Amino acid sequence: METGFTFTNTLAAILTIGIISFLWRDNPLYKVCEALFVGVSAGYWFVSLWYQNLLPQLFDNLGISQLFSSGSAEDGALQVLFKQGRFDDRLFYLVAGLLGLMMLMRLIPNLGWISRWPLGFIIGTTSGLYFTTYFQSNAMAQLKSTVLPFTTVGNIVMVVGTICGLVYFYFSKEHKGALGGAAKIGTWFLMITFGASFGYTVMSRMSLLIGRFDFLFSTWLGLVK
């Protein structure tokens, strides 16, 4: 990276200081930086989604982009269908395009109800897909790793921690008596885990902060060599 008081470095430094100034209080500089950040990122994501999703996935695969380009781009599914009379698997992208169009029906008040269909499709397929994958990764794999012989202290801690943690998430019985005791031990296990995770994550955030200060004092101001 170029060092010193270049235009881009100075702009980046002002924006960094502007965002950090929020620690003092809400102020005009922070407001400018915030508005810039939100606006630029929203625009960036729109362009990114266009070039990474819509254009290559839908328009290129279907062959719509090829209609407007003079180059020798590879034929899309529609060209294959009409020129070669052959069914191309990529024609299924039409379904995705149709669902997208149905979503846009929200813009027409009388047809807004149509947008509920693609929403239902997305939520339904997501739930269905994750039903098995989550069960495999969160239940079966967890079970396999937890069923350990009581031969070491580590194994005992692992098994007891998992059982008690599971009891905490059991909603069909009031946490009283032995069940309540197990749930309490489960809570302790959870809190100790969260504490360790907290410390670990804070350390990684500190490295982010150090990165920004390094930029300000080393790259921009050149005070630290």
Place this chain on the structure above:
Amino acid sequence: MRFQPIGKTLTCNGIARFTFKGIGLGIARDSSIIRFAPVLSFLILAIFQIIPSQAAIPEDPAFGYPAPPANVVAKDIPNDAGKSIIINWDLSPDDIKENKKFIGYEILRSTSSDTGFVIIGSATAGSSQLSDNETVDGVFYYYIVRAVMGSMFSESPPAGPAASSQQWFHLGRINTLIALLVISISIVWYIERAKKGEKLFIRKIAGLEAVDEAVGRATEMGKKIFYVPGTQDMDNVQTIAGVTILGRVARLTAQYETPLEVPVSRSLVMVTAREVVKEAYLNSGRPDAYSDSMVYYLTDDQFGYAAGIEGLFVREKPATVFYMGAFYAESLILAETGNSVGAIQIAGTAMPAQLPFFIAACDYTLIGEELFAASAYLSKEPKLLGSLKGQDFGKLCILLAIMLGVIIQTSGLYDFTKLFIVR
């Protein structure tokens, strides 16, 4: 002299060296013609024009030819969607760590066992497997594995034929199927019981008990409620759970006429959240109080979204903030800012790395499974309650399986973990 026990040995330019070695051995065995051996060999080789040049003779005492890989087997990959054949082989005896000249293996494929073999892939030294993922289902293929050492190589005999095919059922996941069937049947059974009016018990969840209190507080203070459904899209189950709880919160805000704002970071979440909030206001008999502007998009960018919400918090000073969904590094930024403006905060996520921050900065936190139980708990709808009870039955089964498994594993009678292997 050295014989290659399997297959043919070739020089790098394809001249058959095998012939030369065979003749040499024959001469050595017959002592009566030993004096004519060099001349005889030269004449025969000259006739067939296969005298190896000095340059082609390798410097290695064992001719430099690697021993070919043995026991090459090609077969269809089971339990897949087809178009794949797996090739296994035993390592060449020359494929040892100390042998720095050994490069690896080349895999050749043909639809005929004799000709037309072309290289379709390679494997590094020490590898004994390669999957050919570019096959046509139903077509029979033959494979040769070539061991490469320096500029020399030797090939295995053709293996096969093997044809790829797709399978309808993944037989390596029968255990998952059985477990899911048991849970699904129990869910349906509990839903039916709930529909018949049976009262299903769910223990109190502190974080959810506080939802009414939090909405009431905002109403009394005449301030806004912010609902943050996370930074992930609708293909995340946590977002789905978060949006479901939003319905319940929106119903309360409609009843109490409390202003609600839902800033989102994904267009699909915005559309879904609008539908949910609109329906909640309709069901509460307050369609006039609903406005599309209650649910609005900020940006897809994680920290842009966090910066935007921070600004909203310090300017609007909400009385109550809900964080329900999937969060990443922005969790503490949001929760700390909400805390600094004095809002009562209720969070719920299943992101293990972010839960500590919510626990530290929020008044109530729904941990993992509690987030998914929340919609059933709040709505008391038979379908959702039955589903929750069915899941609890699944947890009970898992609990018993762990206990039984630990006893069996400790006794050493049987490897109980085999039952949970998912291929």
